[in-house]
Amino acid sequence: MGHTSLEKIIALQKKTTQIRNLCILAHVDHGKTTLADCLVASNGIISSRLAGKLRYLDSREDEQIRGITMKSSAISLHYATGGADYLINLIDSPGHVDFSSEVSTAVRLCDGAIVVVDAVEGVCPQTQVVLRQAWLENIRPVLVINKIDRLIVELKLTSQEAYAHLQKILEQVNAVTGTLFTSKVLEERAEKEAETPSSYAENDSGDQVYDWSAGLEETDDSDLYFSPDRGNVVFASAIDGWGFRIHQFAEMYSQKMGIRFWVLLKTLWGDFYLNAKAKKIMKGAQSKGKKPLFVQLVLDNIWSMYDAVVTRRDKEKVEKMVTSLGVKVLPRDLKHSDPKVLLSAICSQWLPVSQAVLSMVCEKLPSPAEISAERVEKLMSVGARRFDSLPEKTQELKKAFLDCSADETAPVIVFVSKMFAVDSKALPQNKQRPLTQEEIAQRRELARQRHAERQAANQSAESPGSADAGGTSTPAAPATGSVTDALCAQTEALSVRPAVEEDNKEHFVAFARVYSGVVRKGQKVFVLGPKYDPSLALRVLPEGCSVADVLPSVPHMACCTVDSLYLLMGRELEELDEVPSGNVLGIGGMEEFILKSATISTSPACPPFTPINFEATPIVRVAIEPKHPSEMPKLVRGMRLLNQADPCAEVLIQETGEHVLVTAGEVHLQRCLDDLRERFAKIEISASEPIIPFRETVIRPPKVDMVNEELGKQQKVAVIHQVKDEHTKYHEGVQVDSTGLVTLTTSNKMATVRVRAIPLPEEVTRILEDSVGLIRTMEQFSLFAGEGKTLDINQKILEDIQEFKVKLESTLQGHKWRGAVEHIWAFGPRRCGPNILLNSIEGYRRPSLWQCLEQEKEIEKAETTALRDFDNSIVSGFQLATLSGPMCEEPLMGVCFSVETWDMKLSTPQTQQDSIDEESQSAEPNNDNQGECSDVHETNASSTSSNRSRSRAETAGSSVDCYGPFSGQLIAAMKDACRYAFQAKPQRLMAAMYTCEIMATAEVLGRVYAVLSKREGRVLQEEMKEGTDMFIIKAVLPVAESFGFADEIRKRTSGLASPQLVFSHWEVIPSDPFWVPTTEEEYLHFGEKADSTSQALKYMNAVRRRKGLYVEEKIVEHAEKQRTLGKNK
């Protein structure tokens, strides 16, 4: 526990205004954990000598080995300043992209964040991401510019150059904040406009004034930016243990030089210099070529310290400095062979980093009591629901949030952001603790008794008088034996039992924060799942009920008793009896009730908190198997535990029965597998090669062939292995014309569809991908409309749908796409994917997909024709076709299927014919033939009979047919038609692509390029980072080639470059997997066998093989003649 006792921390937990909940955020390796070490050391939990080396909060073995953080962990620290005591609940988070979900869960529980930026690398991709996350959660950030020692020792900058460099970094960080701020102001303005439809405002005189400002002017943004004079920036070197805010120097020099403190504070950072003669501070240091104040008064001191201690090792100077600073240095530090030891001994007393950071945190970050109304509303309103649409009782809870009160009467509201597994040994109740006096006495007594019994037993065995010839034992013997046994068992129980129990249970602790009230051990609470609906519960539950009552069951709500509460202390947990509002805590015994996150409350009116924003998309999948098949149940249990313990990992069982694990990236995968092996399943497992997702698409016919010759002009050659021919062979009943129009008739010959596949422009595919949420809403609306209900959609979403439509219209230009957007029939697969089904059937009208936009207008009554009734079958066929393509059964992407005609001939059995005719009274020309079973009604789409009854179609659908139900046939026919239409076009595979940013020095640049090109990567951009000799390379790389990429780069560049891969987009692989040489040039160039098979073919075959599909391959071509080896050879 360090210097601070548990009692002290418990007392501090009650003072809400003195609490700070914060997390440390940064790009990977910018020094978060090292900084956390310095803060932890200030509480005496670890020795300050080890701070920076121990990385105390990286408690997992793999975190220590790899040197990166993988899990966020929390610790409570005590800080006293100016007579006030503060409790700092600190959460260290990982910086690697693969673990960004851990960052999201940490940010949710905090009110503030320390953003750390490496002084050399500056703002990196993850820095931007974490700034955005902090912004989205409405938490306030402060900045630490870390690793300033690298500017001195590695880059060897002068103090003036370093100043310019630091200024740039600050500008970069503020630029990111500025962008976030502007977009928010614009969004708010848009919202306001939506509420008041016109932006014309009447002023007093009645004139109309148009407000043309973007709203940016009136919104105060000065508090938002990082600026040293505002005290929210610390300059530090965590590894050497120093850090400062300019306040400290302003104070020091104001005494020394007699300048007022605030004048110095305002001028210490900026373009000011000291005019020694006039004893004045003047502006314009840069233009006059003077040393800025910051360089002269601050940086020069540090530079000379490094110069004396590290570079020149000037003993005399060091001693002088030590005495002038008034710090104490141990003789062994002075003599230490590593100058860094001496340096950190001096600096950590002169400018202790923990002091600088903690005082900034207490001063600049809000306490839990200062939670803003805006943040509360955001936390309480799930999804598209507005806060004011919540039930009244729920809205009243907003006050409880704002009060953050720890009163008895305040409702308890707790949010659990993740579950984490702990070793049962780490639980305080199982920890080995020193025995109390009584226990020692008890044990002594037991031992004594046992000894006495044993002696008594020996005596009775030896005593000759009681010897029993019959071999039966004396009545005393069994009795003594049993007493001894019982005693032994008792003593063993004291020592052994906990060890036996701990093996069979993994303990989960909920990582949580109290937003209102006090949670107590043994208290009964409601656990509300993410889908819980308070309005439903308030209707079902009796008025004024409490958790203790017997209540009817409500979906997504459970009642449970709080089992144990913990104070999180990094690697350790301390047991608590109660935790008041405003604190971060661990809750034990919740694993039965909570999967990953939940809201806990004593009030049923409490809404579930908004889901956490996860930045990472899980993309790497592997299939997992136990080494020994009999251990399957253990694996299943282990995977279930893993799923609970990791916010981002997904575990699923595929239709094929495979157990699949989906993770965010390679490093994450590795950690999940280690966890499974060593912790959750405790068995040997084997994981498949990562399953790489692909997409299938069609493209416009290429104009040139594989040797860049224009197609069409060359002589074709006969190729022996003509693969293409096989692909153009179709089933009977299928016709494909030269333009790729496929005509297909159902098996019972009653319906014919003509379908064509058209590649969608790339832009359209992208728009479709980005608008999945909107498409789902539209789909739901249509579904409701079909049932005669209406779905109320929030105004903002309607506007977004309108915008989506306009965007589609503007990208689908040209005569081919005329009116296409209006005629979109469906999206697929799963009704929201990036493929379009287009209704190009002349005369067939169906309700528009965009009907939600036309709410005001009367939704046109769709005509009920036979076609209309089977509309769904066509859509289903399309959905199936887009879900798995013909190349390797992967989903399609960017394909439009245009249905050009759809003819139906409906036969109606005679028995029902009469009633139908009476009802519908449609003028059918061939009514007179009704006696024959082969009676056929022509229901062409262009036929005008508009009032055909529904029952007719149903009859047709259910009529007995040797080919099965008609709707099923139609689905199959449509699916096949789509597949053939797809195959009639040039087919291509699409690969998932990662983007990565690699930072590398000039020497290793060549090797980075070599690795990239070997793995089919492509460099997009290369630029030099200003003020350093680092290059930043932006590249894209197929996911399929990415395994081991980061490791290889690291190895080839001796650890100098380390890339982070983030999923970016899907890209068409240009080579044709079905390609065979067909022209003379190609034949000459690639040879008859076309051995140098394309990348696309390799991928395709790999997927087919994995799925157990037929792979066209010649395994042995020119086999040597078989030779029989002699027996003895």
Ligand SMILES: Nc1nc2c(ncn2[C@@H]2O[C@H](COP(=O)(O)OP(=O)(O)OP(=O)(O)O)[C@@H](O)[C@H]2O)c(=O)[nH]1
């Ligand atoms: N030169 C120098 N190196 C530092 C400093 N602070 C940290 N480091 C080094 O930077 C490396 C990464 O430090 P960590 O503290 O593990 O970084 P992190 O931000 O926690 O990394 P992740 O948790 O993996 O994102 C370690 O090798 C540290 O020794 C510093 O002030 N100066």
Ligand SMILES: [Mg+2]
């Ligand atoms: Mg770390």
